[in-house]
Amino acid sequence: MNDERPRVVSESNLDWDEESHGDEFHVRRKQLGAKSGGEQLGCSLYELPPERKSWPFHYHTGNEEAIYVLAGEGTLRVEDDVETLEAGDYVAFPVGEEYARRVINDSDDELRYLCFSTMREPDVSVYPDSGKIGVFVGSAPGGHEGRTLSGYFPLDAEVGYWEGEDE
DSSP states (O other), X not given: OOXXXXXXXXXXXXXXXXXXXXXXXXXEEEEHHHHTTOSSEEEEEEEEOTTEEOSOSBEESSOOEEEEEEESEEEEEETTEEEXXXXXXXXXXXXXXXXXXXXXXXXXXXXXXXXXXXXXXXXXXXXTTTTEEEEEESSOTTOOTTOOEEEEEETTOOOOTTTTOOO
């Protein structure tokens, strides 16, 4: 018999993790799913400041994601188009190139949203704008515990199957 019970987590009791790069990228994140004991479904609360962008334009080959906008307004970049995002909007992103995306806060107010994700591993994330891939083994892209292999590589960095092997 499993004595585990669901863990209720209040976002007000969690600290923000902040990540930024240059003048464009800056996010604040609280990993609700991981803190509540989620294993196969992740959920993070994001705050995106005005005039900032989320993660680089990307798609996953092994994990679905979805976002639900809680407050604010912004833009969702999909392929060569943009869609307006506002409170109450929900968007699903199945796996695959046609679901590449990036959230942009082009407003004067903070954009607050939930991001849900399946937590399958291994996964490969593809970044079409920068021509690279991310590989995640041992834990899904949003997690780090148990990760045994990860890295980012140029899309065109290919070697032959037997290259480098002793004969």
